[in-house]
Amino acid sequence: MPKSFIVDDEYNDSRLDKWFKNKILSLPHSLIEKIIRQNKIKVNKKKTKSSYRLQLGDLIEIYDISKLKPTDNEKKIKYLPKRKEISKYDDYIIEDNENFLVINKPTGIPVQSGTKSFKNMIDILKETKYFQNSKPYIVHRIDKETSGILLIAKNRKYAQLFTSLFRIRKIHKTYLAIVHGKVDASIKTMRDDLVYYENNRKITQKAISNFKVIKSNQAYSFIELNPITGRKHQLRKQLLNIGNPIIGDEKYFLKESKRVKIKNLMLHAYKIKFMINNVKYNFKAKYDKSFEDFLKKIFKNY
Numbered sequence: 001m002p003k004s005f006i007v008d009d010e011y012n013d014s015r016l017d018k019w020f021k022n023k024i025l026s027l028p029h030s031l032i033e034k035i036i037r038q039n040k041i042k043v044n045k046k047k048t049k050s051s052y053r054l055q056l057g058d059l060i061e062i063y064d065i066s067k068l069k070p071t072d073n074e075k076k077i078k079y080l081p082k083r084k085e086i087s088k089y090d091d092y093i094i095e096d097n098e099n100f101l102v103i104n105k106p107t108g109i110p111v112q113s114g115t116k117s118f119k120n121m122i123d124i125l126k127e128t129k130y131f132q133n134s135k136p137y138i139v140h141r142i143d144k145e146t147s148g149i150l151l152i153a154k155n156r157k158y159a160q161l162f163t164s165l166f167r168i169r170k171i172h173k174t175y176l177a178i179v180h181g182k183v184d185a186s187i188k189t190m191r192d193d194l195v196y197y198e199n200n201r202k203i204t205q206k207a208i209s210n211f212k213v214i215k216s217n218q219a220y221s222f223i224e225l226n227p228i229t230g231r232k233h234q235l236r237k238q239l240l241n242i243g244n245p246i247i248g249d250e251k252y253f254l255k256e257s258k259r260v261k262i263k264n265l266m267l268h269a270y271k272i273k274f275m276i277n278n279v280k281y282n283f284k285a286k287y288d289k290s291f292e293d294f295l296k297k298i299f300k301n302y
Helices: 016-023 029-037 083-092 121-126 156-167 234-241 289-298
Strands: 003-006 041-043 059-062 093-096 100-105 147-153 172-180 189-198 201-216 220-227 267-276 279-284
Touching (some): 083 121, 100 121, 121 147, 172 234, 201 234
Antiparallel strands (some): 093 100, 100 147, 172 220
């Protein structure tokens, strides 16, 4: 007999694989996919996908998985920031309310820990006064090397709300970048089929970004970008594709071009706007001194 579960309000609109990891067993994504293919997880008596978004009242049935063992996720050591480091983040806060936090993330720190990074934003924020009575929920990401606006939910309700708004493209982001070369001002939109690999499987995703040139010369361009889709490294890949990679990008660059010796990636998440219950929210994050200094260096009258 399968074990049966009814989806409650806490997991309404959550992915099936996320629900499984949180409520049943922490397993690698590939293994969850496998047991779904084996018909060991059903939703409303039907076979489904790991990406299926659960609805309130859905019936989930799980067949014999007793031989499976959880991964060692719980033994991961979290980053413990020092008191001085925690207080430093007060300077980065843009908005703090009972449901979400908006922070101007400094460059060089990832949103969460990974295989190549230990120090991260989420573990630091957990220790701050902003999350004394809650925990941070990641609703979107920006690269470690990218600075700027990061939106973090304080409860599951708003985490699900923001996730839904991102999915239906009702959260609008604006980036600023300094790139190599003079960008063709006639290009208003970049459309690409971006390729990446997951578990040795080739995946192609459409990527769309609008942009405009703010200032340029023969060597550099200062541009504003509005990504319509939200693909991994989207702006960095697309700008490389048109021959204008971002200054300081050590991953996406033209091998034959002259490299600029600079510490930081010149990409900044500048603005974010959205609407909740007919209330408009519009937040802006000033770029840091290294970004400003480089602008002044390449455009004397800026």
